[in-house]
Amino acid sequence: MSLTGKIDITLKFSEMPNQIIDSSSDKEFSLNADGTEVTVRLNNNLFQRLEHANQRYSSWVALLEGKMGASTEKGFVIDEPKIQVFEKKTKAVEEN
16 A cells, blocks of 8 residues: 655746746746746736846746646646745855
C-alpha cells in the first residue's frame, strides 16, 4: 500500500511573460521550466504584483508556488497559484 502525498511546485523567474492570454478576471501565460511547459493562470490582483515589480525595480525575481494540476500536451497547469516578487539587489563589493 502506498502513502498519500501531494506535489507542490515552486518556480522562479525574473522576466515578464511576453505572450499573455487576457480574460476579464485572469491572465494566462506559460513558463518553460527545464523543458517542461507550465501553464499559469493568475487573477488580475496577483498579476499586478508582477507588473508593479517590473515597473519599479530594475531587477526582480518572482517565486510562483502552487500545486501540480492537469497534464497538458507539453507539461502541466499549476493550480492554486501564489506569487511573491522581490527586488534583486546587487551585493556591494568590499575594497581592501
